[in-house]
Amino acid sequence: MLLGALAGVGVLLFLLSETVAPVYPEVHAREAMRRAQADSISFVTLGHSHNRAVLFDSLRPDGSGLEGFHLWRSSRDPFETRWAFEQERPKLPYLRAVFVAVAPFAWDNTQIAASARDRRRELYALHPGAGVWHQDVGLRVHARLAPLMRGDHWKGVVYAMAGRPLDFQVESNGWIDDRPRDTVRDAATLDSIAVLTVEAHADVDARAQAADPALCGRAASALAAIPEIAGAAVRVVFYTPPYWPSYGAGLPAASTCDLRGTARTLAATQDHVVYFDDSLHADFVQDAGLFLDADHLNVFGAAQYSALLRDRLADDALARGSLHGDLSAALADP
Amino acid sequence: MLFNSLAFLAFFPIAVVGAFVTPGRWRWAWLLAMSYLFYAAWEPSYLLLIWLSTGVDYACGRSMGRRATRQARRPFLLVSLGANLGLLGIFKYAGFFADTANALFGWMGTDAGLQGFDLLLPVGISFYTFQTLSYTIDVYRGARAPERHLGVFALYVSFFPQLVAGPLERSERLLPQLHAAPRWDWPRAFRGSLLMGWGFFLKTVLADRLAFYVDAVYAAPDLATSAQAWGASYAFAFQIYGDFAGYSLIAIGAAEVLGVRLMDNFRRPYFARSIGEFWRRWHISLSFWFRDYVYVPLGGNRVAFPRWTVNIAVVFVVSGLWHGAAWTFVAWGALHGTYLIVGRLTQPARNRLWGQATRLRLFISITATFHLAVVAWVFFRAAAFGDAFALLAAMARFPSEGLAESPLVLGLTGYEAALGLAALTTVLAVEIAEERRGTWWWDRVRQRPAWQQAAVFVALVFSVLCFGEFGAQAFIYFQF
Numbered sequence: 001m002l003l004g005a006l007a008g009v010g011v012l013l014f015l016l017s018e019t020v021a022p023v024y025p026e027v028h029a030r031e032a033m034r035r036a037q038a039d040s041i042s043f044v045t046l047g048h049s050h051n052r053a054v055l056f057d058s059l060r061p062d063g064s065g066l067e068g069f070h071l072w073r074s075s076r077d078p079f080e081t082r083w084a085f086e087q088e089r090p091k092l093p094y095l096r097a098v099f100v101a102v103a104p105f106a107w108d109n110t111q112i113a114a115s116a117r118d119r120r121r122e123l124y125a126l127h128p129g130a131g132v133w134h135q136d137v138g139l140r141v142h143a144r145l146a147p148l149m150r151g152d153h154w155k156g157v158v159y160a161m162a163g164r165p166l167d168f169q170v171e172s173n174g175w176i177d178d179r180p181r182d183t184v185r186d187a188a189t190l191d192s193i194a195v196l197t198v199e200a201h202a203d204v205d206a207r208a209q210a211a212d213p214a215l216c217g218r219a220a221s222a223l224a225a226i227p228e229i230a231g232a233a234v235r236v237v238f239y240t241p242p243y244w245p246s247y248g249a250g251l252p253a254a255s256t257c258d259l260r261g262t263a264r265t266l267a268a269t270q271d272h273v274v275y276f277d278d279s280l281h282a283d284f285v286q287d288a289g290l291f292l293d294a295d296h297l298n299v300f301g302a303a304q305y306s307a308l309l310r311d312r313l314a315d316d317a318l319a320r321g322s323l324h325g326d327l328s329a330a331l332a333d334p
Numbered sequence: 335m336l337f338n339s340l341a342f343l344a345f346f347p348i349a350v351v352g353a354f355v356t357p358g359r360w361r362w363a364w365l366l367a368m369s370y371l372f373y374a375a376w377e378p379s380y381l382l383l384i385w386l387s388t389g390v391d392y393a394c395g396r397s398m399g400r401r402a403t404r405q406a407r408r409p410f411l412l413v414s415l416g417a418n419l420g421l422l423g424i425f426k427y428a429g430f431f432a433d434t435a436n437a438l439f440g441w442m443g444t445d446a447g448l449q450g451f452d453l454l455l456p457v458g459i460s461f462y463t464f465q466t467l468s469y470t471i472d473v474y475r476g477a478r479a480p481e482r483h484l485g486v487f488a489l490y491v492s493f494f495p496q497l498v499a500g501p502l503e504r505s506e507r508l509l510p511q512l513h514a515a516p517r518w519d520w521p522r523a524f525r526g527s528l529l530m531g532w533g534f535f536l537k538t539v540l541a542d543r544l545a546f547y548v549d550a551v552y553a554a555p556d557l558a559t560s561a562q563a564w565g566a567s568y569a570f571a572f573q574i575y576g577d578f579a580g581y582s583l584i585a586i587g588a589a590e591v592l593g594v595r596l597m598d599n600f601r602r603p604y605f606a607r608s609i610g611e612f613w614r615r616w617h618i619s620l621s622f623w624f625r626d627y628v629y630v631p632l633g634g635n636r637v638a639f640p641r642w643t644v645n646i647a648v649v650f651v652v653s654g655l656w657h658g659a660a661w662t663f664v665a666w667g668a669l670h671g672t673y674l675i676v677g678r679l680t681q682p683a684r685n686r687l688w689g690q691a692t693r694l695r696l697f698i699s700i701t702a703t704f705h706l707a708v709v710a711w712v713f714f715r716a717a718a719f720g721d722a723f724a725l726l727a728a729m730a731r732f733p734s735e736g737l738a739e740s741p742l743v744l745g746l747t748g749y750e751a752a753l754g755l756a757a758l759t760t761v762l763a764v765e766i767a768e769e770r771r772g773t774w775w776w777d778r779v780r781q782r783p784a785w786q787q788a789a790v791f792v793a794l795v796f797s798v799l800c801f802g803e804f805g806a807q808a809f810i811y812f813q814f
Contacts (some may be wrong), residue, residue, distance in 0.1 A: 001784065002524075005792045013796060139342045142804070153801050156751045 002251075010148060013143045021156035024122040024146070026168045026176045027073070031126055032152035033174060034069060034091070042096045044069035044088075045108040046226065047081045050101035052181070052240030053297045055174055058306035070174035075099050078222040078259070084227070087127045089229050097235040099309075100226055102263045104240065104279065105205040106219035108212065108275070110136065117153045152216040179292070187288040194246035194294035201295075202254035209256050216257035223262050227273050237313065238263035238275040241305060242284035247294035249280065276312065278305070337584045338538055338804065345372065346588060349494070353592050358515025362486045365592070369494035379457040383421055388491045390417040391466045392484055395473045399480035407474050414470040418463040425456055430659035460656055464623055466491050469505040471627055475760050477507050480556070490676060490686030495588040499581050501599040501619035508594070516593030521780065524787070528776040529587030531794040534581040536801030540757040541576030543750060544569040545803075550744035553717060555724040562744060563728035570715050571708045572758055575603065578617070602765045604707070607699035609673040620656075624649050635799075639678075646671045657714070662722060666713040673706050714814035753801055 034041070043059070045051040049072065055069030060112050071088060073080075081100070086309060089095070109119050119134065124143030140195050142149065150156070169177050185193070233284045239262055242248070252260075260277055267275035284290055285305070290301030297305055335341045349368040354515060356364040374381055394414040398407040423431075440443060469490070472478045481487040488513050551558050551566035558566065582599035589596045603616035613621045625634075632645040647668070688695045709726070716722035746754065761782020764775050771778070779790050 002788050002791060006795060009792050009796060013800070141340060145799075147801050149802075149804060153750070153753060158749075204649050 006137075014147050017150060017154070017157055021160040021165065023150050023156075024125050025156070027122050027126050029168070029170045030071075030174050030176060032170060033170065034071075034088075037069060038091055039094065041069045041092055042094055043099065044092065044095065044097075045070045045072045045101075046085055047072050047078075047101045048076045048103065049074040049104055049296060050241050051099065052292065053101065053239075053302050053305045054099050054309070055299070055302045055306045057163045058303045059310045066072060066214045068173055070171075070176070073119060073122075073176065075109065077107050077119075078219040079108060080120055080123055082222040082225045083130075084123055084127075085226060085229050087130055088204050089231075095230070095234050097237060097313075098226065099237045099239065100223075102238050102240050102259050102275070103222070104257055104258075104260055105201050106215055106257035107204045107208045108215060108218075110139065111208050113213040121146055121151070140254050148271070151214075172316055181292070181302075183292050183298055184252040184289050184300075185291065185293070190244045190288055190291055190294055191246050194250065195246055197294040198250040198254055201251055205255040205257065217258060219257055220262040222257055224266055227266060227270055230272075232272050234272065235313070236266075236270075236273045237309070238267065238273065239309065240279045241276045241297060242278050242281045242290070242301065244288070244291050244294045245280060245285045248285070251295075253278075274313075276309070278308075281308075283308070335372055337581065337588075338534065338542075338802075341375065346570070350591055352425070354518045361515050362483070362489050362512060365493065365494075366485060366489045369489065369497060370490040371495035373492065373497060376457045383425070383456055383459065384462060384492050385488075387418055387421065387463060387466050391416060391470050391491070392481070394470050395480035395487075396482070398470070398473045398592070404474065411470060411474040414467065420465050422463055424457060425459055427655075427659045434661075459683045461500050461502060462497060464492055464620075464656075465502050468502070468623060468627060472505060481509055483513070493589070493594070495585040495594075496590070496596055499578070499585070500617075501582055501585065501597050503596060503601050504620070507597065511594045514593070522593065523591045524791070525776060525780060526587040526590030526592075528779065528791060528794070529583045529590060531587075531791065531798065532776065533583030533585075533587060533800045534802065535757070535794060536576040536580030536583065536761065538580075538798055538804065540754065540761060541573045541580060542803035543746070543754040543757065544573040544576070546750070547744055547746050547754070548573055548715070550723070551722065552717070555716070555721045555728070558725060558728045560728050560731040563725050564732060565762045567708050567712055567725070567729060569754075570711050571604070571704070572761075574711065574714070575600070576761070583786050602769055603699055604704050605765065606703050607696065608703055609670060609677055609706060612703055613670070620653070624653055628652060642678075643675050646674050650674070662713045662716055662719060665719070665722075666710050669710045669713065673710075757801070 017023065043056065045054050045068075051070065051072035054068075054070075056070075060068060071084065076084070085098075120139045124130070124136075124140050125146055128144075152166075159166050169175075171177075212218070223231040223238075226238075230236050240263075245250075251259075260275075260279075263275040264277070267273045278284070284297075284301060289303075290297055290304060292298040292301075335345060345368070349365070352364045352368065353361060370381055370384075373384065391414050394410040397410045401407045401410075436445075469478075469481075473480050481490070486509065490503075490505060490509050493503075493508070493512065548566050550571045551562050552570075555563070579600040586596045586599070597619055599617060599619050601615040601618065603612055606612035606615050629645060629649045632648060633641060634645065635642055637645065650667040650671030651664055652667070653670075654664040657663045657666070709729075712725050712729075713719075713722050716725065768775055779787055781788075
């Protein structure tokens with residue numbers, strides 16, 4: 001009787017959860033949008049929140065006919081980025097370029113906070129047919145049980161049943177956000193945020209290293225896999241966006257994994273890969289008005305940076321006369 | 335392996351099934367293998383320390399058993415004490431003593447240049463060394479015969495439910511149970527499951543949620559408002575209670591499912607009317623250990639008052655040091671010792687003031703004892719004296735600063751705070767009912783009809799699943 005009651009109540013709660021307020025609603029909503037736009041998506045962003053630096057509206061001139069879609073997710077680690085792209089690449093038949101933000105440090109979400117592990121659980125929930133990855137049985141099981149053991153502790157269900165369903169923001173181009181994008185701070189505030197951010201990221205880097213001394217090598221391999229998964233016909237744009245100078249100079253000194261070096265090597269050895277290291281770009285480091293915080297551009301900085309990327313890519317592709325000439329033509333101003 | 339991990343969820347049913355299908359005479363071997371597997375999940379090499387402790391104490395116990403007088407047994411007791419306290423000294427206290435000596439010499443203007451060992455503290459070392467020490471001391475005193483069966487003795491040292499954080503069991507209670515081969519018993523298993531469920535509730539729903547708030551305030555105690563400092567101090571009092579009492583209940587429940595009865599380790603400590611009573615309700619197995627093996631041999635309370643104060647000071651300073659190799663833990667222990675001494679000094683005056691035990695006196699006593707414990711916990715939780723004093727200073731600003739800023743703005747969302755408050759209210763309501771009726775709630779539930787028992791169990795399981803934090807936060811007491 002006891003086992004029957006446990007199973008019965010479990011099934012009921014599972015169904016209630018998935019009916020009233022499904023778990024990870026934002027990634028499921030984004031996946032639905034991606035499916036609907038699959039035939040027109042030409043650009044995607046991959047990876048973590050440093051991709052806030054890319055705005056498709058500024059990257060793509062009007063009338064180009066190219067569509068961009070954001071597949072980045074905050075806190076996503078290099079391994080999740082690679083795995084997610086493996087799952088998503090076959091569903092992007094008209095892909096022409098991918099933009100991948102490269103951070104100056106590496107981490108593995110299985111080794112840090114529980115909230116970060118939710119990133120992996122939501123990936124598993126999004127790709128239920130995919131197998132277990134990286135011996136991740138625990139998180140795989142958690143993902144299956146996610147409607148019951150919800151990361152929000154049933155807040156979504158409670159609020160929905162009370163007639164106040166939770167809001168989640170997914171734009172039609174896949175941008176998921178929970179923070180205002182137009183925040184502007186002064187230089188002193190950014191400096192103090194940078195100190196804390198460098199400390200936190202260096203700590204994550206050190207802990208990840210301690211937990212797995214092979215982390216840097218694994219992260220570099222994950223990054224190197226992106227061009228392979230993309231295919232030779234797709235331009236892979238690795239970039240490190242501008243950081244507020246006390247972060248851009250402070251973190252590389254404190255971190256141990258040099259993913260930027262990996263990106264540089266990939267760009268030097270593969271024809272369809274480029275890398276732009278703009279972590280201390282002169283046009284940005286003097287202007288506090290372009291930053292959301294120490295390591296993210298706000299919407300004004302992102303617009304300026306995306307325009308910079310657009311010009312560079314156009315020049316780059318034209319100069320090299322590569323198979324990406326069609327891309328540069330499309331990117332050029334009409 | 336953590337109790338609140340997926341690995342334990344797979345491990346425990348296998349351990350239970352194996353324990354009851356293995357022939358009785360080999361049951362100890364199965365449980366021993368599972369216990370070593372449980373411990374090796376943290377760091378296999380530290381099994382060597384358990385084996386060392388087991389081997390030394392088994393040999394010392396047997397050797398003492400062959401000798402008639404205490405004098406003849408004493409060298410073996412000293413070997414046992416040396417081995418176990420030596421392990422503790424090397425792995426837990428070497429760095430602490432080196433740092434202290436360096437600071438002392440630095441203060442005197444010289445450089446001692448001492449270095450501790452750069453070793454990871456083996457999980458549960460304070461628990462299993464104290465448990466096995468109690469065995470050798472009992473054999474030395476002639477209070478029990480030495481254990482002959484090496485396998486069962488090894489299991490006594492390493493029995494997985496209580497290996498890493500107690501309860502600290504006595505050999506006369508545990509060894510006979512480990513020799514026995516009990517049959518599977520549904521009512522007993524159900525009671526054990528209820529205990530485990532309540533333990534998981536205390537840990538994952540209450541303690542791990544409060545931890546977010548406590549950690550946020552203690553990360554920057556200088557910035558804490560008065561309300562936040564008080565909020566974090568109250569929250570930590572319930573966090574550590576939920577954490578450690580939760581662990582103990584899971585341990586006791588798991589052992590009970592396996593047919594082994596462990597001693598109670600917590601009995602609603604925040605309902606104590608004095609600090610003395612608090613220690614009879616908090617971490618009972620450790621309190622009794624210190625009573626029987628330190629306090630009583632020092633003379634206990636059958637000595638003059640000045641000597642008694644020394645005894646109390648020794649017991650509580652050592653108890654503080656047992657909890658952690660830092661002066662903040664020593665201060666925490668010393669503060670509790672001071673509470674006891676001051677309590678005894680002021681008892682006649684308080685009796686004259688309050689007269690008979692009234693409800694008001696009861697309420698005031700419980701409230702005052704709770705707050706004394708809360709203040710002492712500040713030293714226990716703070717990373718350094720500076721942090722502790724910063725937080726105490728913030729708490730002291732209370733009347734002037736008031737509640738201008740909500741204490742619930744850090745670390746938790748409003749929804750999470752509401753869940754934490756609901757969990758705390760549930761725990762307090764249950765404990766008030768237990769306190770009034772004098773029985774554990776799980777024993778009352780077992781007297782209800784079967785469907786009601788099932789409903790309670792199902793509600794408990796799903797409360798944990800739906801509202802528990804599953805970030806696999808380690809139990810606080812593992813570090814001791």
